[in-house]
Amino acid sequence: MAEQHTILLVGESNVGKTHYGAQFLKRLMVKVGALKMHGAPTNVEAFTTALSCLTEGMATDHTPASSYVESVWPIQDDSGRTAELVWPDYGGEQVRNLVTQRRIPPAWRERVLEATDWVVLIRLHSLRSDEDLFSRPLQSFATSETQEEPTAFEPSDQARTIELLQMLLYLAQFSLDRPLRKPRLTILLSCWDELGTNELPPDLLAARLPMLWSFVRSNWTTPSVIGLSALEKALSKTMPDADYATRGPEDFGYVVLPDGERNTDITLPIQRLMAETA
Template sequence: MKNANVLVLGGSGTGKTHYAGQLLGRMRHNRNGRLRVRPGGVDDLSKLEEVLACLEEGQAAGHTPGETWTGIRCELESDDGTAVVLEWPEYAGERLFAIVDHRTMPDEWRGPVRSASGWLLLIRPSSLKLYEDLLVRPTNIEPQHSDSPTAIVNGAGWDDRARYVELLQMFLFAAGQSTYEPAEVPRLAVVFSCWDELNGDVSTPEQLLADRLPLLNAFIRSTWRDQAWSVWGLSSLGRPLRNQKPDEDFRTQGPENFGYVLRANEVTQDQDLTSSVAWLLGV
């Protein structure tokens, strides 16, 4: 079997858990996707049973606890019979950005980072932390000065335009990848999650990356070869769900009939939630 691992990188609240439930749920039932789980190919789906149960009832799943670190291993096959292994690390989103804030790569990250042939980076546009700069600040506002002789810098107050660049740089270093030449491995898929929250304000994922995260856009284009990275829009559920009040349409029609992805320069919704993973795996 071909060893092809995908490392899923998602901060807190980016929808990583819902995506895992929808993705693995569909592959297990072979619904509308390029990839499917081989018979007996999932070692343990108990970690996602609560998520799957909530979705089947039309309810949102809870947050992954901060101390969680478990993995899900799936043996998959594509439409053309290609066999691959999908390693899905499961962890709380807070641990991802703690790597940048603490300037330390935990031991449990080192193995997956080095072995992964593809990185899937989930970013939620509605929760981006973007500070004003000289290019966007109104020119008629006078700067506010302080009389305090002490300069205070909040090290945890990263602007996400810089934080995602720093995150990828740390992961490239941990993976032993040089940036002297554009990278081919690992492949990178930037996935903008909760796309339905944008309400049509942005036309394509590529436009969103260029407009809201220009520093990240420039870094990726200069670090990865053109064919080794891509950008996607994702709505795992297609609509917001609540924890207590079930969505009757979602429950009646089933989770497999909701959710979609958008490719870089496309506005057409594709219900195949496995597309970005299939692209990362090269199948």
């Protein structure tokens, strides 16, 4: 019996989770990638609006903060490996709240405990990386003698992402005595098209978020870093893109693999996880 893959998809607001899910589902439906649908998907309502918008050449709205819906997609790759892909759609604010409130809701708790693979979406273009103790000179935190109240500092997005991973690892009761083989970890650098770079994805992550990359490299045996452009270009929510509407959304989007290869098959990050053995 094939291993059942359950994906823990983690990403804050505005990283492109819904657009990627809609584009991924479209690829499965039209059978143009390494993965194909191997049965009837369930609960795809969360992606219906996004698919309709993309078909018309427009971006979809932000997922409501309180929303949490799981869609189940039975999939198969070209080698005959099958899996049941559980793809959640939720408001990215929930991820930030996991850290700020130090509380994990029941729905998230169940997902973490069941997950065989973790996929973390990070949008480098929108991250703050210069507001924590590890990336600013110590003197910048010094309080002057005339200052009456201490200045409040928030952790950087980099530090918050590390803390989130630590919380998930603790909840799933994984020991860090040695690097982990499971859950397998893939980091997707989303909206790659807006970065305008030719760097390899792992090198870019190491340069932009060195503390996060060090944490990941220390605690996973084979972490994967892949560039993702789910839409290939920015779309408006009100003005249709004629090229998109004519050619169809499945003709757009690409990934940049760890070795720098650009591929139009955006299902490859999941297919690569399926091909790995625990």
